[in-house]
Amino acid sequence: MQNSGSYPDIYAVVSYVQVNGVVGHPATLxxxxxxxxxxxxxxxxxxxxxxxxxxxxxxxxxxxxxxFQKHLRYKLKGKLSEGDVSLTIENAAQTDSGQxxxxxxxxxxxxxxxxxxxLEIKPDGNGTVTQSSDGLWHNNQTHVSLAQNSWMTTSKGLxxxxxxxAVVLLTVLVVVITKKYLCIRNKLExxxxxxxxxxxxxxxxxxxxxxxxxxxxIYIIEDNLYVMD
Numbered sequence: 161m162q163n164s165g166s167y168p169d170i171y172a173v174v175s176y177v178q179v180n181g182v183v184g185h186p187a188t189l190x191x192x193x194x195x196x197x198x199x200x201x202x203x204x205x206x207x208x209x210x211x212x213x214x215x216x217x218x219x220x221x222x223x224x225x226x227x228f229q230k231h232l233r234y235k236l237k238g239k240l241s242e243g244d245v246s247l248t249i250e251n252a253a254q255t256d257s258g259q260x261x262x263x264x265x266x267x268x269x270x271x272x273x274x275x276x277x278x279l280e281i282k283p284d285g286n287g288t289v290t291q292s293s294d295g296l297w298h299n300n301q302t303h304v305s306l307a308q309n310s311w312m313t314t315s316k317g318l319x320x321x322x323x324x325x326a327v328v329l330l331t332v333l334v335v336v337i338t339k340k341y342l343c344i345r346n347k348l349e350x351x352x353x354x355x356x357x358x359x360x361x362x363x364x365x366x367x368x369x370x371x372x373x374x375x376x377x378i379y380i381i382e383d384n385l386y387v388m389d
């Protein structure tokens with residue numbers, strides 16, 4: 161039985177969902193997003209959500225209708241205009257077990273909503289899926305449980321990108337400061353050498369001038385002696 165209600169906005173922050181289904185019955189992988197800013201493109205794929213788009217794409221929608229469908233068993237039965245892009249797999253088989261990615265694209269970097277779901281198809285059970293008051297999906301062996309993951313894929317990618325950028329910028333800053341310091345130190349050493357040379361030259365010139373003045377004084381004394389005679 162397909163639930164036509166909308167799912168809570170918790171899916172915007174949950175990064176992992178476990179879904180159990182039964183062979184031969186429909187299995188629904190829940191995924192919704194807010195349409196406050198309008199509908200948008202999204203995709204379903206096999207495997208965890210990659211950096212962009214979906215791996216092994218099975219369904220694409222432009223927000224209003226399905227634009228790609230790998231097989232007729234893959235259907236979006238929810239109201240796309242309300243952001244319900246839950247995937248229903250008709251006549252589920254055990255080979256359908258595995259990870260699925262619901263990716264809702266938004267403009268800007270790291271803004272996509274990425275939800276990874278793990279589907280397990282069991283060989284027995286009645287396969288009916290309903291939603292209970294506690295927000296989980298139950299009915300005998302078929303249910304959906306939500307798992308809050310503190311390290312969401314999007315946040316982890318964002319944090320890694322920020323850390324790498326910060327390390328690169330810090331390294332560049334250290335290199336620039338070091339080069340500037342060495343350049344200034346070399347200039348100061350050159351100025352000190354010039355000042356030292358100037359001081360030594362001035363001292364030699366002063367000594368020479370003193371010697372010349374002493375000789376002049378001797379000549380003057382000798383001249384005075386001759387006059388006295």
